[in-house]
Amino acid sequence: MSENLATIEARRRESGDFLRSRRERLAPASVGLPEGYRRRTPGLRREEVAMLAGVGTTWYTWLEQGRDVRPSAEVLTALADTLRLDTAERRHLFILNDRPPPETAATDPGRVCEPLQRMLASLTQQPAYVVGKRWDVLAWNRAAAMLFGDYGKLQGDERNIMHLVFANEEHRKLLVDWETVARMSLAMFRSDNARYAGDPDFERLVSTLKKASPEFREWWQRHEVLRPLTGHKRIRHPEQGLMSFEHTSLSVTDQPDMKLVVYTPVETDGTIGKLAELLGQASPREAPPWGQPWTPSQNLEP
Missing domain, CATH: 1.10.260.40 (lambda repressor-like DNA-binding domains)
Structure with missing residues (x-):
């Protein structure tokens, strides 16, 4: 005492x-x-x-x-x-003074700083991307584009993790354990973004996903929540077959609503060798840009 x-x-x-x-x-x-x-x-x-x-x-x-x-x-x-x-x-x-620190809004929640972009580019053997407060993919490295597809070809809500999981058929086919991944992702998304309930961009995204996915519509009503977790994800790549990764999410210090998500290949299913082979198939010149800033005006209408 x-x-x-x-x-x-x-x-x-x-x-x-x-x-x-x-x-x-x-x-x-x-x-x-x-x-x-x-x-x-x-x-x-x-x-x-x-x-x-x-x-x-x-x-x-x-x-x-x-x-x-x-x-x-x-x-x-x-x-x-x-x-x-x-x-x-x-x-x-x-x-x-033992008071909760005030939350600070990011100066530009849709723009990834150059040091973080360079860090992404340096992760040559680890697929990685940066998401914003609504889980929109703001930036990515070449390995992520080779594994998951070119995010640069997606516009507005299409380049959102929840939209990719529930409303993008090609992305859904990549996820071997789709139902487990989808349910956990939804629970983490809901927990992570509770403070934005009522925000027009969030409400529009939820409305869009309810229309696009019966699973999302059913599971959203259950109000399940889960804190962000480190875990494993199995990918069935159209060229390399079954691949396994550890994935983790890291907060960006000066952008509280921004996270760096990194996938590390493991020995299971020969993933390390398969990823190396996949990354060797394209020259760096064919890699997509690091990312484009996300703004509400880019969103698709529901």
Whole structure:
């Protein structure tokens, strides 16, 4: 108990020191206040921060002193805005005060940064692609195109993982254990995207899939959810036959709604050799582009 209390008190002191450091770096003019005279310390005064954030001066002083005042998320947001905190600083402030960090929208959820594109290209022996918040395929490497098909030929909703699984017959034929994969994918999709319920793009995709797939229509009503899992997937490739892969999904640090999905070939079914043979059939010049940004305007109408 004493150890927990000591940890809490240490975090409060750290939070107070952090607030003071950010207060002292701000010039009064940067927040619309006059410089005035007789400023013995750099930056803003405590009473100025309190006024701008809409809290009491005494209460804010206690907060900087590390006392047990327990600010709400709304107050922390007001302080973060007043002190001009960036995304990392805002998250740090919330964590120190034992509040869930605010979710930040990606600056461009449909565009994959160049470092991640280069990482995709470097995975020459592992099919990999990047998906956005709605599981649209935003970028892919040559190995993924050779294994699953050229995503560049798909438009709008067609280039969505759920659409590929439930409404694309060619893709469905690739999946040896289609029903298991489809049910698990649907449960993970629903769990992963619960916070977007009601979003027009999600609602339109669900409506489209209900019309296209009786299985999706039936299983969607069951409200099954499953957290993202690492697992195995068996592919029946039209040229190489049965192939087995381990697959894993990795979050992209600065894009919380973006994931990198990587398929690693295993020895089962001679997959490593089959993949090497498949990738040797085409020159790099024949590889598709890394990907194209997804925007709602690209979507197909239901």
